[in-house]
Amino acid sequence: MSDYKEGTREGDYLVRGTAWGGKVRVFAARTTELVGELQRRHGTYPTASAALGRTATIGSMMGMMLKGEEKLTLQVKGDGPIGQIVVDANAKGEVRGYVDNPEAHVPSNSLGKLDVPGVVGTTGFVHVTKDLGLKEPYRGSVPIVSGELGEDFTYYFASSEQTPSAVGVGVLVDVDGKVLHAGGFILQLLPGLTDEEIGRLETALGGLPHVTALLDQGETPEEILRWVVGDELTVHETMDVKFVCQCSAEKVEQTLISMGETELRNLIEEEGSAEVVCHFCNEAYTFDKPHLERLLQEATAGKNG
Template identity: 55%
Template sequence: MSDYLVRALAFEGSVRAFAVRTTDTVGEAQRRHGTWPTASAALGRSMTAAVMIGAMLKGEDKLTVKVEGNGPIGPMIIDSNAKGEVRGYVTNPQTHFDLNELGKLDVRRAVGTEGALTIVKDLGLRDFFTGQVPIVSGEIAEDFTYYFAASEQVPSSVGLGVLVNPDNTILAAGGFIIQLMPGTDDETITIIEEHLSKMEPVSKMIERGLTPEELLFEILGKENVQLLDTMPVGFECNCSKDRFGSAIISLGESEIRDMIAEDGGAEAHCHFCMEKYNYSVEELESFIDEINS
């Protein structure tokens, strides 16, 4: 099964729902960054949430998620858009701890319990929309749940999960977001709460082979769900040699001449995908010519 996301309504439109499988997407991030299990879980959960929030956008809209806690993992930065594309990195990818008291990866210890979760949305307007809330648990899902309630005033339930193989590769990853629209009745809320309290961890359901649609059926009841559409998702980086070249040109002639004199060239490194781009003396000299043309 390839990674994809499903959008749905439930209970006659009073509930909005998203569910996604991100096993391959998180696996690509793990491969590129060499993350250890606890770091993989933290980054994977954050990327899974970001790709679902991106699915709430339209057209060319995009967003950046920043998880900046006081734990040893350091800040995490994730970009996503309305097309199901997501990329992300963690400052200290080789972070890992023993399992916590529940026998799960200790994401809270890695992320920290103090700091901020920030979401910056680029909606194609002159100003960006920025929402920020304090980190409330460090477990990521609870932090996004709090973000929706406090920053966007939308009561939500966010479930995120990542399972890691003994060789550090990703066994299963995915998640869901359930949002209550204004006027949702108490009976509907009670049904959802009961289902959430009884369900197994989302990563375990992904491991068992449940599709994103089936995740929503488990939470909301198949008879209550109206599926809207699906969208493929994946790790995608928009970096390129030309893009980095433009950044080098913006540094100015003096800085570029220093690169030539001191290093005999230049190397650019993308934090998101770990690709490296090398620039020869001749290429740097052509940048100077472009500046002076």
């Protein structure tokens, strides 16, 4: 961006860049407002907020790896009480997500931190689906390795995309459940790195404070990246990241019509109305009897057309 000036961006944003002569690809994000919006919409308890927020942060950075109208869906299906975590993201910095059980919460771990694996589980799978505009979407799946999510997506990149990576994410939640800080980074190692350089990265990552501790100090996404790669950072793009849901009354109408004539007729006769709630944003769409009867007419016309 020609008008880009580091340290001037407020709120949530994403950073895409390279380091060490293009041999390391880097992404970083501040997602505090996004995760706060997810928390408010779904009423997530603190540990569920951390799990959903970490996944949404990773999704936002993976979305920045896409281009144009491409989009992706992350699904984390573990054996913990939170059930499934689902996040959608695209190349425009638009993210949405939900969990099966927003009230999932367990006591803090031995370090006094939110026990994310305790709600996610340590057995299950991470699924990534990318709609790249091709005939068939790309699908990749790996087993959950720890339930911490950062480590699980580190394993995903190495195993499914054959890209050695380091993923760090964090969500800091206040005692009242409010999201104080959220953010993360992804480093991807490209061909050409020497063993010495890989060793330097590993040492830097090993000594890196927690992402939320850095955000709490006022560090920007760019500064978090410099903790790892030093001053040899070139920022190629920054982008706002925000909660956006693609649901609409029209889309819900089409879903009801697609149920078919028989099911719609039963709904009208037995219930007299319908309420459809979007998983992703908790928006409720209400349809009274006359509205449902109009949709039935459309369904019947479509069948006979």
